[in-house]
Amino acid sequence: MEAHQQSVETDSDWVARSLRSVWHPCTQMQHHAQGTDHVPLIAVSHGRGPWLYDHHGDRYLDAISSWWVNLFGHANQRINGALKEQLDMLEHAMLAGFTHEPVIRLSERLSALTQHQLGHAFYASDGASAVEIALKMSFHAWRNMGRTDKQEFVCLKGSYHGETIGALAVTDVALFKDAYGPLLRASRIVMSPDARQAVDGESAEDVARRAAADVQKLFEENGASIAAIIIEPLVQCATGMAMHDPLYLKLVRELCDRHDVHLILDEIAVGCGRTGTFFACEQAGIWPDFLCLSKGISGGYLPLSIVLSREEIYQAFYSADVTRGFLHSHSYTGNPLACRAALATLDIFEEDQVLETNRIRAEKLTRALQPLVNHERISHARQRGMIWAFDAIDAGPGFSRRFFTEATRQELLLRPIGNTIYLMPPYILNDEEIDGLAARTLSVFETTIAGA
Numbered sequence: 001m002e003a004h005q006q007s008v009e010t011d012s013d014w015v016a017r018s019l020r021s022v023w024h025p026c027t028q029m030q031h032h033a034q035g036t037d038h039v040p041l042i043a044v045s046h047g048r049g050p051w052l053y054d055h056h057g058d059r060y061l062d063a064i065s066s067w068w069v070n071l072f073g074h075a076n077q078r079i080n081g082a083l084k085e086q087l088d089m090l091e092h093a094m095l096a097g098f099t100h101e102p103v104i105r106l107s108e109r110l111s112a113l114t115q116h117q118l119g120h121a122f123y124a125s126d127g128a129s130a131v132e133i134a135l136k137m138s139f140h141a142w143r144n145m146g147r148t149d150k151q152e153f154v155c156l157k158g159s160y161h162g163e164t165i166g167a168l169a170v171t172d173v174a175l176f177k178d179a180y181g182p183l184l185r186a187s188r189i190v191m192s193p194d195a196r197q198a199v200d201g202e203s204a205e206d207v208a209r210r211a212a213a214d215v216q217k218l219f220e221e222n223g224a225s226i227a228a229i230i231i232e233p234l235v236q237c238a239t240g241m242a243m244h245d246p247l248y249l250k251l252v253r254e255l256c257d258r259h260d261v262h263l264i265l266d267e268i269a270v271g272c273g274r275t276g277t278f279f280a281c282e283q284a285g286i287w288p289d290f291l292c293l294s295k296g297i298s299g300g301y302l303p304l305s306i307v308l309s310r311e312e313i314y315q316a317f318y319s320a321d322v323t324r325g326f327l328h329s330h331s332y333t334g335n336p337l338a339c340r341a342a343l344a345t346l347d348i349f350e351e352d353q354v355l356e357t358n359r360i361r362a363e364k365l366t367r368a369l370q371p372l373v374n375h376e377r378i379s380h381a382r383q384r385g386m387i388w389a390f391d392a393i394d395a396g397p398g399f400s401r402r403f404f405t406e407a408t409r410q411e412l413l414l415r416p417i418g419n420t421i422y423l424m425p426p427y428i429l430n431d432e433e434i435d436g437l438a439a440r441t442l443s444v445f446e447t448t449i450a451g452a
């Protein structure tokens with residue numbers, strides 16, 4: 001243990017070189033220097049399956065799918081094969097005035113996955129851009145329909161939709177938002193349906209009804225000026241895996257229909273089977289007007305995001321007049337390599353019946369996690385599909401950093417959000433890895449709180 005710790009502290013040249021030249025995301029860089037708050041920076045040399053390996057040969061089980069993107073492991077042979085083939089055909093071509101097989105096939109397959117309810121796919125590279133696109137499209141669609149009064153957006157308490165200026169405006173995570181307040185356009189914030197708010201015998205459904213009533217009140221008073229409400233369906237991930245009952249989505253869908261407000265579902269984190277169904281909204285039996293996808297859709301290989309929209313939205317832009325079109329573009333829109341990675345990812349879903357096998361995997365992991373669930377310093381143990389979360393009680397200052405550091409010593413990549421420990425593993429863990437993950441998560445937790 002001691003030797004391992006030291007080898008991380010005096011890591012190879014890679015860490016020192018990275019700290020000189022790479023500005024790491026979502027990081028106070030000083031924490032990578034020495035000191036009491038020290039967090040090791042790990043230089044990854046390669047990945048295989050759920051494991052990442054550093055330059056010392058130490059390994060880490062990637063239990064959060066590398067920020068929720070990696071679905072079928074690192075260096076997946078099937079995705080690699082598809083990409084190698086695509087590389088020799090076409091690496092990229094602009095998507096204005098041109099089209100290509102991977103983007104057509106992917107759009108058709110996504111349309112089919114929505115039972116052709118969301119038949120028009122618009123492409124970008126990252127999640128935040130997909131959110132920007134959905135917001136702009138909603139506003140512009142209303143404008144094209146003569147509803148220029150519809151200019152406001154609604155988001156949920158604790159929402160996270162990305163960190164560009166527009167996406168941040170509909171995000172409600174203080175850590176990411178507060179510093180930029182003066183730059184952001186105000187949005188309306190409604191109650192979160194987070195089931196942890198249940199009081200005195202209230203069920204998750206009751207909380208969902210209460211949260212929907214908050215939306216109803218807002219729509220009744222201000223619906224005429226609201227273009228859209230944006231929601232992370234079933235799990236608000238970045239705020240700390242806040243889960244809600246599907247009933248909430250059903251009720252909000254009805255309210256949107258009644259008050260002419262678009263429903264934008266941000267499935268960037270919860271899509272692609274993460275909550276147990278391919279799209280989270282399927283569990284509520286509804287479809288949105290816009291659905292944002294990114295993260296897992298390319299299997300964690302390449303930046304790719306997609307906004308799927310309904311026929312009525314598409315028709316609102318369809319005209320002889322150029323300014324009525326959606327004049328938005330990104331250089332890498334519809335990148336063939338990224339689309340091909342997505343097609344290979346969808347192939348794996350079909351060939352391996354991933355949604356079914358995940359159900360079995362999830363049951364096993366839930367069972368293995370019982371000792372952690374029952375721990376006296378854990379509350380609000382919750383699960384949906386392939387997401388597990390636990391809130392640490394009296395975790396002490398710097399819990400997330402201390403937990404992360406201890407986890408790396410026990411061969412785990414786990415990064416709590418505040419006091420919430422969560423698991424979002426890739427969909428490939430075998431029985432041994434499932435048991436190891438559960439046992440080590442408990443061990444890391446006990447070591448971390450013992451040191452508090």
Ligand SMILES: *Cc1c(COP(=O)(O)O)cnc(C)c1O
Nearest residue numbers: 126127128160161162266268269
């Ligand atoms: C990660 C995430 C985003 C932003 O995606 P980026 O690719 O990081 O810009 C947006 N919404 C949700 C729900 C996310 O989890």
